[in-house]
Amino acid sequence: DAMVIQNPRYQVTQFGKPVTLSCSQTLNHNVMYWYQQKSSQAPKLLFHYYDKDFNNEADTPDNFQSRRPNTSFCFLDIRSPGLGDAAMYLCATSRDPGSYNEQFFGPGTRLTVL
């Protein structure tokens, strides 16, 4: 089945220790998104790629970076995680950037910062 895969599902890191979260997709979609979802809150868009074109949200901290080496993979790098970065990180894809296009979500990676 075509899907969005996130690894790992659970990640524990230490305060200030860089961490990378991974997302891959078999849908061959052009757009990939990263969301941050804190407990009992709505998902918050961090950034997205349309093909290789990177689009950062204005309020995304510089501590968060992303890479998309090819169509299938996208990475979220947190350079120096703080306690406030503990959250569920959701990857999503859509076929095209049109606003009517459904976004397909992965299962998420829950990040714990010690």
Added chain:
Amino acid sequence: AQSVTQLGSHVSVSEGALVLLRCNYSSSVPPYLFWYVQYPNQGLQLLLKYTSAATLVKGINGFEAEFKKSETSFHLTKPSAHMSDAAEYFCAVSVGGNEKLTFGTGTRLTIIP
């Protein structure tokens, strides 16, 4: 800018009863509207979407929603609740020319046996 408001962060209904989850949107241009469901420790799954075709939209798992422009609403309903419907539900909006989905704060649905 577009936004959505979900009234009621927690809703409890008895098994077999009507489910009604409320969503109101704000947009200066015709919106596209979505309902997503999230089970514990899972990603979001699309229930249904409104893209300016029929105003009554049917989705998966017996859910439907009606777009009412005059009320700026897109409430989610299901005639008979099932235990498996217990989850978090998010309403979301996007507008033409903008890939961004703006989510509401979510409604946690509890089903009482």
